[in-house]
Amino acid sequence: MKDFYYETMYILRADLTEEQVEQAIAKYQTLLTEAGAEVQDTQHRGKRRLAYLINKQREGIYVQINYTGDGSQIAPLERALRLSEEVLRFLTVKQEVRPPAPVAVEA
Structure with missing residues (x-):
C-alpha cells in the first residue's frame, strides 16, 4: 500500500x-x-494567542506532528483528539510522499 505524508x-x-x-x-x-x-x-510550538475564542479560551498550546502512513492511522488519532477535553482544535493535512529529486554530480 502506498504511504502518504x-x-x-x-x-x-x-x-x-x-x-x-x-x-x-x-x-x-x-x-x-x-x-x-x-x-x-x-x-x-508553544503557547499562542488564538484569533478568536474557542471553548472560552483565549490562548492555546500548538503542537504539530509529521508522520507517514497508509491512511488507516488517521481515524483513530482524530477520534482520540475529538474525544479529548484537553484538545481545542485539530487539523490533518495529507501529501503524497515524493522521492527526493536526483542531484546532479559535478564532474
Whole structure:
C-alpha cells in the first residue's frame, strides 16, 4: 500500500501544565506508532494567542506532528483528539510522499 505524508496540528488548552502537555504529546505519538505510522517529527510550538475564542479560551498550546502512513492511522488519532477535553482544535493535512529529486554530480 502506498504511504502518504501527513501533518496534524492540534491546539491544547493553555491551562495545562508542562508535564500534562508532554504527556499529551507522548500519548498521541504512541497512538500513531501503535497504529502503524512512522512519526517523522514533532514540534511543540508553544503557547499562542488564538484569533478568536474557542471553548472560552483565549490562548492555546500548538503542537504539530509529521508522520507517514497508509491512511488507516488517521481515524483513530482524530477520534482520540475529538474525544479529548484537553484538545481545542485539530487539523490533518495529507501529501503524497515524493522521492527526493536526483542531484546532479559535478564532474
